Amino acid sequence: MATGRVVKWPKIFLYGDSLTQFSFSAEGCWGALVADHFQRRADVVVRGFSGYNSRQCRALLPYVASDLNGVVAATIFLGANDASEDNSQQAIPLQEYAQNLKDIVAHFQQLDVSPIVITPPVLDGESWQRYCGETGKPYSKEEELTTKYAHTCANTAASLKVPCIDLHTAMINQDDWKGLLCDGLHFSRRGSELLASLLIPTMEQLVVGRVPSHPLLPPWDTIHHDPATTFTQWCTQHSP
Structure with missing residues (x-):
């Protein structure tokens, strides 16, 4: 049965903090x-880590190296935790945050992975403070801080000439922007839909020639009664 031919799915890698960890919730x-948009064209691999900041995610890269095999594009979605008050364990100075983003971008580019940077979302401080009080979490974030980190993120991406989704600005320009968040920090369904609507067109442009424009493998109703014949022909026609 072995043919020596293997269909290889390109991969899209989502890297970040809880906003990425919860991206399938x-x-x-x-x-x-x-993932739905790219179904049967590319696999979406999620590596999100709740509470992590850019320093931790930068240091983590060698430990997730095997996950990057076959990856053609990656999102870098960090800063929501970096933008914490100085007395917080999560806080990262602005200058270091920018450098960490540069280092993560460079790491992906060295592996021929095309990066997309996403700014931290807007923070609804009142709702997040209430949520922290109800759950016993320390409150260490302010919208003014988040805005500074979002601007730094966008400026860093521009300096590197890599695509950036300025999510912070897109959210604040929405009517009832607080409804884009479920607890003041994490996305509601509406917030998730907004990000996806901004990200998918940019991702499509970035992966042209590296992700097929049509589904991998032939439609079911074109397969020969001996399926292996059809699959062998398809693999021969679509081999790199």
Whole structure:
């Protein structure tokens, strides 16, 4: 039965903090929406880590190296935790945050992975403070801080000439922007849909020639009664 031919799915890698970790959840579902859009064309691999900042994610890269095999594009979605008050364990100075982003971008580019940077989302401080009080979490974030980190993120991406989704600005320009968040920090369904609507067109442009424009493998109703014949022919025609 062995043919020596293997269909290789290109991969899209989502890298970040809880906003990425929760990207397949019921409300924070932007990753699932991306996966749905690219279904049967590319696999979406999620590596999100709740509470992590850019320093931790930069140091983590060698430990997730095997996950990057076959990856053609990656999102870098960090800063929501870096933008914490100085007394917080998560806080990262602005200058270091910018350098960490540069280092992560460079790491992906060295592996021939095309990066897309996403700015931290807007923060609804009142709702997040209430949520922290209800759950016993320390409150260490302010919208003014988040805005500074979002601007730094966008400026860093521009300096590197890599695509950037300015999510912070897109959210604040929405009517009832607080409804884009479920707890003041993490996405509601509407927030996830907004991010996906911004990200998918940029991702499509970035992966032209590296992700097929049509589904991998032939449609079911074109397969020969001996399926292996059809699959062998398809692999021969579509081999790189």
